[in-house]
Amino acid sequence: MSAELTAADAPAKRLSDYRPYPFTLETVRLDFTLDPDATEVRARLTFSPRQEAAALELDGEDLELVSVAVDGRALTPDDYELTKTGLTIPANVLPSQPFTLETVTRIAPSKNTALEGLYMSNGMYCTQCEAEGFRKITYYPDRPDVMARFHVTITGDQPVLLANGDLVESREGYAEWVDPWPKPAYLFALVAGDLRAHSGTFTTMSGRKVATNIWVRPGDEDRCDFALQALHRSMRWDEEAYGREYDLDIFNIVAVDDFNMGAMENKGLNIFNSKWVLASPETATDADYERIEGIIAHEYFHNWTGNRITCRDWFQLCLKEGLTVYRDQQFTGDMRGHATKRIDDVLSLRGRQFREDRGPLSHPPRPDHYREINNFYTATVYEKGAEIVGMLHRLLGAEGYRAALDLYFERHDGQACTIEDWLKVFEDSSGRDLSQFKRWYTDAGTPTLRVRDSFKDGTYTLEFEQETRPTPGQSEKLPRHIPIEVGLLSENGDEVLPSTVLEMTEAKQSFTFDGLATRPVPSILRDFSAPVRLERDVDTSELAFLLTHDRDPFNRWEAGRALAQKVLIGRVLGQETDASFSDAIGALLRDETADPAFRALCLNLPSEDSIAQALYDQGETPDPAAIYAAREGLARDLASAHKTLLAEIFTSTEATGPYSSDPEQAGPRALRLAVLRLLNRIDGGARAGALFASAENMTESLGALAALVQTGQDAAAMAEFRERWQGDRLVMDKWFLVQLANCPPETALERAGALTGDPLFTWKTPNRFRALMAGLSGNHAGFHRADGASYRFYADWLLKLDPVNPQVAARMSTAFETWTRYDEGRREKMRSELERIAAQPGLSRDLSEMTQRLLG
Ligand code: 0A1
Numbered sequence: 001m002s003a004e005l006t007a008a009d010a011p012a013k014r015l016s017d018y019r020p021y022p023f024t025l026e027t028v029r030l031d032f033t034l035d036p037d038a039t040e041v042r043a044r045l046t047f048s049p050r051q052e053a054a055a056l057e058l059d060g061e062d063l064e065l066v067s068v069a070v071d072g073r074a075l076t077p078d079d080y081e082l083t084k085t086g087l088t089i090p091a092n093v094l095p096s097q098p099f100t101l102e103t104v105t106r107i108a109p110s111k112n113t114a115l116e117g118l119y120m121s122n123g124m125y126c127t128q129c130e131a132e133g134f135r136k137i138t139y140y141p142d143r144p145d146v147m148a149r150f151h152v153t154i155t156g157d158q159p160v161l162l163a164n165g166d167l168v169e170s171r172e173g174y175a176e177w178v179d180p181w182p183k184p185a186y187l188f189a190l191v192a193g194d195l196r197a198h199s200g201t202f203t204t205m206s207g208r209k210v211a212t213n214i215w216v217r218p219g220d221e222d223r224c225d226f227a228l229q230a231l232h233r234s235m236r237w238d239e240e241a242y243g244r245e246y247d248l249d250i251f252n253i254v255a256v257d258d259f260n261m262g263a264m265e266n267k268g269l270n271i272f273n274s275k276w277v278l279a280s281p282e283t284a285t286d287a288d289y290e291r292i293e294g295i296i297a298h299e300y301f302h303n304w305t306g307n308r309i310t311c312r313d314w315f316q317l318c319l320k321e322g323l324t325v326y327r328d329q330q331f332t333g334d335m336r337g338h339a340t341k342r343i344d345d346v347l348s349l350r351g352r353q354f355r356e357d358r359g360p361l362s363h364p365p366r367p368d369h370y371r372e373i374n375n376f377y378t379a380t381v382y383e384k385g386a387e388i389v390g391m392l393h394r395l396l397g398a399e400g401y402r403a404a405l406d407l408y409f410e411r412h413d414g415q416a417c418t419i420e421d422w423l424k425v426f427e428d429s430s431g432r433d434l435s436q437f438k439r440w441y442t443d444a445g446t447p448t449l450r451v452r453d454s455f456k457d458g459t460y461t462l463e464f465e466q467e468t469r470p471t472p473g474q475s476e477k478l479p480r481h482i483p484i485e486v487g488l489l490s491e492n493g494d495e496v497l498p499s500t501v502l503e504m505t506e507a508k509q510s511f512t513f514d515g516l517a518t519r520p521v522p523s524i525l526r527d528f529s530a531p532v533r534l535e536r537d538v539d540t541s542e543l544a545f546l547l548t549h550d551r552d553p554f555n556r557w558e559a560g561r562a563l564a565q566k567v568l569i570g571r572v573l574g575q576e577t578d579a580s581f582s583d584a585i586g587a588l589l590r591d592e593t594a595d596p597a598f599r600a601l602c603l604n605l606p607s608e609d610s611i612a613q614a615l616y617d618q619g620e621t622p623d624p625a626a627i628y629a630a631r632e633g634l635a636r637d638l639a640s641a642h643k644t645l646l647a648e649i650f651t652s653t654e655a656t657g658p659y660s661s662d663p664e665q666a667g668p669r670a671l672r673l674a675v676l677r678l679l680n681r682i683d684g685g686a687r688a689g690a691l692f693a694s695a696e697n698m699t700e701s702l703g704a705l706a707a708l709v710q711t712g713q714d715a716a717a718m719a720e721f722r723e724r725w726q727g728d729r730l731v732m733d734k735w736f737l738v739q740l741a742n743c744p745p746e747t748a749l750e751r752a753g754a755l756t757g758d759p760l761f762t763w764k765t766p767n768r769f770r771a772l773m774a775g776l777s778g779n780h781a782g783f784h785r786a787d788g789a790s791y792r793f794y795a796d797w798l799l800k801l802d803p804v805n806p807q808v809a810a811r812m813s814t815a816f817e818t819w820t821r822y823d824e825g826r827r828e829k830m831r832s833e834l835e836r837i838a839a840q841p842g843l844s845r846d847l848s849e850m851t852q853r854l855l856g
């Protein structure tokens with residue numbers, strides 16, 4: 001069991017230790033005979049040596065080895081070395097010519113609760129092999145730079161038997177799949193079960209017909225069409241935006257209920273957490289629809305950025321993830337509007353990645369060491385990785401970016417690549433030197449960008465200074481190459497300098513703009529052109545001016561956000577605050593020309609966690625209860641100040657006609673719910689109650705429920721919701737989450753405790769565990785109660801989950817990543833919980849590494 005290996009005995013892997021594999025793997029034949037307790041895997045691997053006298057090292061974990069043969073000759077245990085982590089056949093036992101290794105192994109998918117390798121979910125077999133799960137299926141060089149063509153047979157009594165590639169033979173109880181594209185083992189997939197397909201056809205740009213299927217459990221067929229259409233939109237978009245065509249005759253997506261992550265891009269056979277496939281208006285929210293479309297796109301886009309061109313080693317993870325996230329962000333922007341998409345993405349970047357970067361888990365997008373790679377599927381690798389691609393796009397322009405990507409696909413198709421290969425493509429296609437830019441990949445930490453400005457004799461000067469704090473293991477930081485998009489506005493709001501990208505490369509650098517009649521108002525870091533923390537002394541009137549006049553929608557929103565943050569921090573610290581934020585909100589509420597989704601984003605107050613972070617960044621110690629009170633107080637004051645306008649908007653945004661998740665309907669609905677959240681503070685939950693009673697879609701139903709929970713008067717609605725949806729696992733996840741994330745903080749822990757006793761709390765299902773625990777940790781003041789009781793409760797559950805599913809336990813431990821932000825009392829309490837976890841005998845490598853890093 002890998003759980004017995006603790007971080008203490010697992011040495012860190014280092015990028016600098018990379019060595020190519022000494023064999024070429026020519027062909028792979030796998031024969032599966034399925035059985036819940038004893039699945040037999042017969043593997044025939046043909047290797048040809050690339051070096052003289054190299055031993056054959058194969059990874060393997062939790063496998064029962066039945067037999068090993070080389071070129072048909074059975075080996076005895078004296079011929080090889082078998083350990084907990086693999087099988088080694090010494091060079092003297094191997095031919096110096098190409099040879100075939102045949103192994104037979106047995107595994108027990110029904111006992112696999114870690115959900116890595118081959119496991120079972122509701123009677124269905126499925127696999128998860130990224131990053132290192134294939135070694136739990138058979139002995140194999142489980143590393144992404146070993147790519148091979150797979151030929152797979154499945155024998156089993158399930159009606160549907162799926163694997164990667166194209167189906168070449170099938171009869172009852174048997175299927176044979178051949179994948180013509182060489183791939184690393186992490187992209188292998190197998191699914192077997194009683195499944196139903198929702199099917200379609202996609203005709204590619206060269207006229208080939210591709211069969212598309214969404215496979216689900218019986219009964220879920222009517223919730224698949226949105227995902228199928230999203231897949232077709234993604235396929236078309238990748239042809240149009242990147243010239244990338246699909247390359248097999250079939251594309252399958254399978255939905256499973258037990259899944260550690262969101263979804264997985266296995267070649268031709270994507271496997272999805274059912275949460276990100278199944279959608280109907282009654283059960284999915286507008287936000288779910290948008291996420292489903294985005295994740296379907298993400299996994300599909302991996303076909304080129306990840307599968308056709310993969311990573312040389314796991315240190316390069318952001319090569320495929322950063323680029324693919326960037327591509328899915330572009331896609332969603334094209335489908336649903338770029339301005340709101342950018343704001344959503346920046347909110348999530350700051351909420352997750354900046355938070356990660358500011359604490360003990362900070363690491364470079366391309367780390368140079370790790371113990372457990374599963375712990376590096378992080379916001380830094382994904383979201384910051386995407387920001388870096390976005391900066392390259394901005395620096396090179398649309399045409400330059402497309403030329404670089406064309407060269408990337410042309411030069412590296414079929415290869416396992418590095419960040420160096422990627423940057424070289426940009427250098428070669430643009431003629432630019434990107435050696436300084438590369439620091440974005442190799443350095444951890446979020447740079448702070450300080451700005452000062454001055455105006456004299458018609459010349460306006462912007463003076464920038466960048467600084468990055470030390471991060472774990474990296475104390476000295478050199479300046480980065482930062483694209484700063486700016487525009488200048490005149491005092492009546494006209495743009496006197498349209499958007500321009502300034503390139504900062506020095507620690508301190510000034511830019512001047514001549515020939516101006518009056519002092520302009522700067523709009524800096526438009527469209528959030530770089531993942532930095534901007535620091536500038538701006539007065540509230542200038543922010544209010546930008547909120548009204550900026551042409552750049554991101555910076556308009558950003559000005560409103562900065563205003564809100566200023567007011568909130570002022571309230572937390574007991575300082576005088578002025579009325580400019582409330583006035584600006586009033587102006588926005590009256591501005592019917594503004595996009596409703598945009599207005600909704602402006603009305604949403606910064607989260608308690610982000611206020612805590614802002615205080616910490618300013619050198620203050622955040623007090624969770626004071627933050628909660630300040631935010632509630634501001635919401636109440638805004639509601640009182642604008643109650644008539646808000647009530648009018650609440651009425652006028654009521655949707656008519658059948659539900660659609662399109663932005664045309666989702667935008668006004670988002671605005672309506674944002675307004676409801678404010679009015680709810682002064683109407684005693686009256687509107688929320690009425691909306692809950694009349695709602696016909698999950699967006700409104702859940703929005704109303706969240707508002708009721710916030711008032712503490714939700715008992716009847718909660719019971720009714722549970723009664724109606726108890727048979728629906730996805731909706732019940734929402735039920736668990738919504739009450740904990742939104743309830744008054746003093747009730748959160750008690751509620752969480754009671755919910756763990758609910759028979760529907762099936763904690764071994766990752767989605768259910770996450771719903772409850774993320775609900776609690778998302779209740780900022782409830783999680784950070786001063787007595788530390790929530791910390792203890794949370795840590796107890798991590799310890800309980802760890803032996804069952806270490807990967808999820810480790811990911812959930814990030815609730816503690818902000819422990820250094822708080823006062824001594826809370827810090828000590830969190831630290832002692834982390835130490836208690838770290839000291840647990842038999843702790844998994846996953847959670848052990850996380851607690852050690854968290855403790856620094
Ligand atoms: N590559 C997938 C995410 C993923 C990563 C790891 C997994 O198991 C440890 C599962 C999925 C993606 O980016 O969507």
Ligand code: ZN
Nearest residue numbers: 298302321324
């Ligand atoms: Zn991905």
